[in-house]
Amino acid sequence: MENVITSQRLFMLLIIIVVGMLLYLLGPILSPFLVGALLAYLTDPLADRLEVAGVSRTSAVVIVFVILTTIVTLLVLLFIPKLSHQIQVMIKQVPAVIALFEEKAVPAIQAYLGDGVSFGDLQSFKNLIASHWEKTGDIMAQIASGLTRSGLAVVGWIANLLLIPVVTFYLLRDWDVMMEKIAHLLPRNIEPIVSRWAKESDEVLGAFIKGQLLVMLALGCVYAVGLWLVGLDLALLLGMLAGLASIVPYMGFIVGIFAAGIAAYLQFHDPIILMWVAAVFAVGQALEGMVLTPLMVGDKIGLHPVAVIFAIMAGGQLFGFVGVLIALPVAAVIMVFLRHVHDGYKSSHLYGPQALAEQTEDELPQAQDIDVNEKR
Template identity: 55%
Template sequence: MAAELRVGFWLLLLGGLLWLLAPVLTPFLFSAILAYLGDPLADRLEAWGLSRTAAVVSVFVTLIGSLLLLLLVIVPSLERQLVNLVQQGPAVLDWLKHSGLPWLRDHLPIDTALVDIDALKGELTQALGKAGGIVQTLLATAARSSSVVIGFLVNLFLVPVLTFYLLRDWDVLVARIRALLPRRIEPPVSALAAETNEVLGAFLRGQFAVMLALGAIYAVGLTLLGLHYGLLIGLLAGLVSFVPYMGFIVGIGVAGVAALVQYQDLLHVTLVAGVFAIGQALEGTVLTPRLVGERIGLHPVAVIFAVLAGGHLFGFFGVLLALPVASIVMVLLRHTHDRYLASDLYEG
């Protein structure tokens, strides 16, 4: 009992320290996640004959090149679509007033008189007219708040530097941690760590690939349908698909409304639903089984609970920490379950 109390005390102390130091530890944890994701690629390059430093530099050059390509090709299109979306706000409200609300009033028991479209349009027009002033105000506030600017610049500089050094010394750090473990518990702890690494690595890398694939499928499909904001909506749906089913729900809702406003018929809304249905079918039958794996993928309920709980307890730091902790807990629960089935308590 005394040993369990000591373990509980140290766990509570560790949790308290993490909660207090969360703002400081966020760039370190973000860098550790990036290094963890990039370590297999660096190991593969190292196996091909490159030194560890050269392999890490190659990974960094690849990442920077991909980001530059993203900035040069996709970001301008996204910016144009965002500007058009904001400018089309009053027209969308006009359509809602003259077409959308009357249709709802005729087909559903909804009191549309509660929605004042003219007031919403006035507020939107006023907000658009003050957009430049809002931006200037935000910039002036940020300039006056030197701590915010300094913190942002420090994190912007720290993340790539920390990622580089963590990625370069990742294998050394893992070996030193293993060497510090008491010899009696080193084999089971190493086995648990290896299984956790398998679960977490497959889930994070696979889910990231699934996000990219779904974003491309949705964006291409909606663009081929002629939807004005197909690229923006498709990439948004792919991004939020990290939370199970969230990408499908958000994407089909936003794209359906956009198609209804643009074409004002149910045919294009049905086609939009078909794009997302194809994406969901490919995700369930091809993408997730091949890229994530059913055996080692975290359950959707566990993912949602972990992300929400981590964000509630520790903010953005908790969101970053949520899935690693969830994977460790899942592995421990699996082993606890196996030991319980083999115990005298279960058999007797």
């Protein structure tokens, strides 16, 4: 029996190593497949609900696919051009921000801490930004020029872009069937454990992706609409930036109110506008705490924000864009694994005599029952 278990462990370890090597070697062509798998994973619950309501699986997938395509098309047509324009506007305002810091903040800080405090040569930095913002704002033109010079790169980029919806459609249609077949392929003695771990990993990952990311998106929309009502030119860019920064608790509020306050002051030159900006972010924080987080995340335990940041950066460093796509699923599995390792360690003799004593107390009634049965 021990030889069988050892062989199974070696076999599973070999599969993990082979999969890791394939991810590393086939990384350049895996991006559309992984993006399609991520979209299928996110939209599978909606397809399941439609199926429960009496819609066939294929019809449910078509409905979900149409909704997803419509959302992506609206994002590309409506928001991407505006974001690109606002990024260029923001780059143009960088010298003005430096000048504001030099004229307002530096004297106040030096008055409080003393004249010995130095912030370096701000004028040289301002001149450097002013002389290079045109190149920075023309990034898309440079990318388009580079792609035009390489016809093969253009063909590959278009092929990958068109492959994503195809992969998403077929994976979404056969998602439940594939999960069932994978479960049947597992060795029978470890299938219950792997299935339980997979369910826990799905709960962890779902609590973050289907919960926290929805909260971030909702906060970004709230901040963008609020800043737009205030009249800020960079409302969409700063609102989405604050929503993305909300991955870390209170970070979106701090980053957003600071950046929006500077942009509003540079645009209106009126300190009263800062009160309206503060009101927008105060409303956003109240909605997050009382409505968004309880409704979309609830009491689920997802990935810690620091773990998410580390996982994404580590995945990008090791496997590039493919690593970024697989970072969160791998982090969810590792988190579940570490949780079980932690529970095993707390109940082992390595943790201390108390754990061993508690384990002995738990086993004592069972041993007494066995002795009684033997005497009978």
